Amino acid sequence: MIDTTSAADLLARTERVLLEDKGLVDFETALALTELDAPRMPDLLALAHRVRLHYCGEGVEVESLISAKTGGCIEDCAFCSQSVRYQSPIDRHPLLKPDVILEGAKASEAAGATQYCIVVAVRGPDEPLMRRVLEAIDLIHAETSMKVDCSLGLLTDEQAQRLADAGVHHYNHNLEAARSFFPNIVQTHRWEERVETCKRAKRVGMGLCSGGIFGMGESWRQRVEMAFELRELGVDEVPLNFLNPRPGTPLGDRPKLGAMDALKICAIYRLVLPDVVLRYGGGRELVLRDLAALGLTGGVNAMIIGNYLTTTGIAPEDDLKLIADLGMPIRP
Numbered sequence: 289m290i291d292t293t294s295a296a297d298l299l300a301r302t303e304r305v306l307l308e309d310k311g312l313v314d315f316e317t318a319l320a321l322t323e324l325d326a327p328r329m330p331d332l333l334a335l336a337h338r339v340r341l342h343y344c345g346e347g348v349e350v351e352s353l354i355s356a357k358t359g360g361c362i363e364d365c366a367f368c369s370q371s372v373r374y375q376s377p378i379d380r381h382p383l384l385k386p387d388v389i390l391e392g393a394k395a396s397e398a399a400g401a402t403q404y405c406i407v408v409a410v411r412g413p414d415e416p417l418m419r420r421v422l423e424a425i426d427l428i429h430a431e432t433s434m435k436v437d438c439s440l441g442l443l444t445d446e447q448a449q450r451l452a453d454a455g456v457h458h459y460n461h462n463l464e465a466a467r468s469f470f471p472n473i474v475q476t477h478r479w480e481e482r483v484e485t486c487k488r489a490k491r492v493g494m495g496l497c498s499g500g501i502f503g504m505g506e507s508w509r510q511r512v513e514m515a516f517e518l519r520e521l522g523v524d525e526v527p528l529n530f531l532n533p534r535p536g537t538p539l540g541d542r543p544k545l546g547a548m549d550a551l552k553i554c555a556i557y558r559l560v561l562p563d564v565v566l567r568y569g570g571g572r573e574l575v576l577r578d579l580a581a582l583g584l585t586g587g588v589n590a591m592i593i594g595n596y597l598t599t600t601g602i603a604p605e606d607d608l609k610l611i612a613d614l615g616m617p618i619r620p
């Protein structure tokens with residue numbers, strides 16, 4: 289940990305770079321920020337909030353997810369209860385029909401979301417899955433005003449193009465972890481394959497939504513590495529997920545991340561990625577509990593409302609109340 293004078297100096301330098309020079313923080317600065325201790329957290333969060341207001345404004349973006357196919361994935365991601373390799377108690381179901389996916393979009397719109405992400409548990413989409421998802425996207429565009437995002441795994445160039453042609457707003461494909469940590473959690477595909485799909489999504493004109501999961505055993509340096517890898521990719525949106533250890537998975541016994549560490553991650557990601565949509569993802573309720581508001585005044589400017597893929601979230605109206613209590617408008 290760094291002493292009080294050095295901490296104040298580090299924060300002042302970081303603020304100058306971001307808000308006066310309109311520059312970007314470098315790797316060593318971001319790494320030094322991870323050394324700030326608990327008494328400096330209010331200063332770090334306040335700086336992240338000023339940077340968020342300057343680059344993104346005060347609005348909060350609200351998205352909901354639908355798990356359009358749950359379970360049965362052949363990959364071996366160690367955190368994931370949807371892999372066929374682990375005996376996790378989840379409610380598996382095959383790919384939903386387009387009209388069911390549409391109903392989910394309508395319900396999400398009624399609950400206050402402006403974006404709707406169709407997520408399927410697969411390595412990558414096959415042709416029948418592509419067709420059904422494309423049909424659902426057309427229906428949602430015709431019958432709601434929701435922006436549609438997709439998360440369908442590894443894509444080919446042709447698949448990426450078809451999704452872009454269908455008007456998909458953002459393609460979600462998380463890096464999950466820094467390149468140096470990824471082999472510890474996934475053996476069935478390479479980190480570079482994920483990066484290639486991210487680049488494909490961008491090449492065809494979709495916005496790129498990519499982030500990761502924290503609390504899987506990675507170091508602070510690796511958390512910062514991933515932030516810079518995402519910056520290098522030119523991400524538009526970064527979901528910050530905190531591991532919710534799922535029974536039956538190889539990470540099922542991992543201790544949960546501390547709340548202060550989670551908030552520090554939020555703030556540092558804002559400082560490294562000043563103009564992206566930084567979204568609270570899964571695990572927020574478990575790790576932050578009542579401290580979720582501190583992230584929204586510490587760099588985070590987007591939320592997933594409702595349930596996650598295999599775990600239950602907070603009631604959407606409670607999250608919307610939290611945003612209203614903070615005096616922040618919903619970003620259209």
Ligand code: SF4
Nearest residue numbers: 361363365368371409
């Ligand atoms: S590819 Fe996705 S659904 Fe499949 S095991 Fe990995 S995280 Fe889970």
